[in-house]
Amino acid sequence: MQDLYQNLNQMISFRHAVTHDPIPLDFHQHQDHYEIYFFLTGDVHYFIEKQVYPLQYGDLLIMHSNELHRPNFQSKKQRYENVVIHFNPAVLKGFSSPQFNLLDCFNNRVFGEQNRMRLTPQQIDDIMKIYERMETHSRAQALPGSEILYVSAFIELLVFINRTFQNQGKQEEQVMIPDKLSSLFTYIDENLDQDLSLEVLEHVVFMNRSYLCRLFKKHTGSTIHEHILFKRIAKAKQLLREGSTVTDTCQLAGFNDYSNFIRTFKKAVGLPPRQYQTQQRRV
Template sequence: MQELYQNLQQAINFRHGVTYDPVHLDFHQHHDLYEIYFFLTGDVHYFIEKQVYPLQYGDLLIMHSNELHRPNFQSKKQRYENIVIHFNPKLIKAFSSPQFDLLDCFNNRVMGEQNRMRLTPQQIDDIMKLYERLDIHSSPGSRAGSEVLYVSAFIELLVFINRIFQSQGNQEEQGIIPDKLTSLLTYIDENLDQDLSLDTLEQVVYMNRSYLCRLFKKHTGSTIHEHILFKRIAKAKLLLREGNTVTDACQLAGFNDYSNFIRTFKKAVGLPPRQYQAQQRRV
């Protein structure tokens, strides 16, 4: 039992970060991990799939492993503070009951929707108390039994988040992304195996390519090319997990050059495609 809780403690990565010079982050996913992101201070617009959220103190974001996301920092040299938890859902699932699924808010919604929860002052106070407990019980040199209390506090956090999620229901998204970009992102998602050159995309949204690129960069903090690349990598990962060959994953994800696919996949994921697929089969 002691070993079980130690493994669970290691599967829940808690981080309270503060910086005055935030590092640029590319679009990314977290492989098999889910993310809970709690915003404290800064000037940040957060991109998740097809939405861009301007964040305010106390905003809570939830993301499962397949949702592409990145922060877009609007101001430099400004205090940026957040609390982020990455965790393995496979190990947490066992703590759900038949009446209450701890992973409900991550799994039972449309991908890229209902990612943000705007908390009340009382809810912010309550969640901060849970984070304080997690911080105390994860500290080096904690007293005996801290690993049990750490896991317990995290399970309580998941119950808390799911209750908020269920109470808010399917509220209308309050992102700031223009309709033209939403249409563009939808087209990219649905046509990853097709030609997605700027020649094609400017015809899809009836917009000059220069203006389209500037608009995309303004709202996402990245380029259209980078977004397409990471989307194709994400699709390739899914295809490999589903048992497709590396060659088929390359073609179906929209990579026309096999060697480039191998090189790009390894750089983004940390493993070549075949090794990634073998690793997933062992999980």
């Protein structure tokens, strides 16, 4: 517990942001951290794995570290406001009880599904009060006990989120992805070690490659190449954590050129594969 308070900002980061010209973001994951995303204003469709969620005021998104995601801004020069919390799930050891697991809503659901919770006006009011307390305590770290109140508010937030998740059940997903793209996502996930060139993919979904690329860009805000690249990086990270050699990882994740794999992995992760694997063994 002492380590938690000494490294509080690294373990639980809180950010309330407002911008009038949001910068497009690439597909990304958060290594070893989970994300809680609360949407306030903007014109955003949020892509998570194979789902696209058109967001409205008060929508809550939850993502664990392996779920690929990105916001797709529908218009420029818009006001974009959200609250985002990234946290290391290790901080919750000792806070959950046998009857209530604070990570349940992150871990005990189908991968890439049920990421969004649509809150009632009362729930939005309740969660905003928790966020306000977290923001107040994060700014008052010099005051005795502020760090304890900050963590306490965060635990209250997780209890709120899990109760909401459990009570609402599986909502009807507002999926905006055409069936052709859903089939494409599935094929890519299942064939990362194979040839995923546009020539191959257009035959998989029986669609002209130019139209396929435009359709993909429209619904995800990114390119097929970028999506495949980040999927392969995510696969490589998983293989390295599981003990695969760097050479085998290169092949199994679909990188046929070893030097390109090393360079691409380091650019995306910040560490070369072998160093990343060594770091993970220490965790």
